[in-house]
Amino acid sequence: MLGITKAGNRHLRRLVVEISNTYRRGAVGRKSAALKERQKDMSKDVVAYADKATNRCQRKYQRMMFKGKNSNQAVAAVARELCCFIWGMMTGHYSRTAQAEASVYRSELD
Secondary structure, eight states: OOOOOOOSOHHHHHHHHHHHHGGGSSOTTOOOHHHHHHHTTSOHHHHHHHHHHHHHHHHHHHHHHHTTOOHHHHHHHHHHHHHHHHHHHHTTHHHHHHHHHHHHHHHHHO
8 A cells, every 4th residue: 555645845734734633632513612703704605614624524534543544544534635625615616515515405305
């Protein structure tokens, strides 16, 4: 099996791994009062996309740990997942994702 590549900006890579380490703690789906306050004036699409990213990254870390993976491997996998969400946010895919999920949810209600 191949290891993780060292391509790209090393400072950015280190920062994303450090952020990914925060997904080790906390309950899935729980928000602090301070986070709710910061998100109060933000777009609903952006908040929904950020919540989806947080939940998915936390679940990915927990799932990999449950399977017996090394914690560093799990953090690296979460870092990659987080980079994909950041890319989606930068390219504007969050609004399309939120709209698609809303239409699926509406069709389930009918």
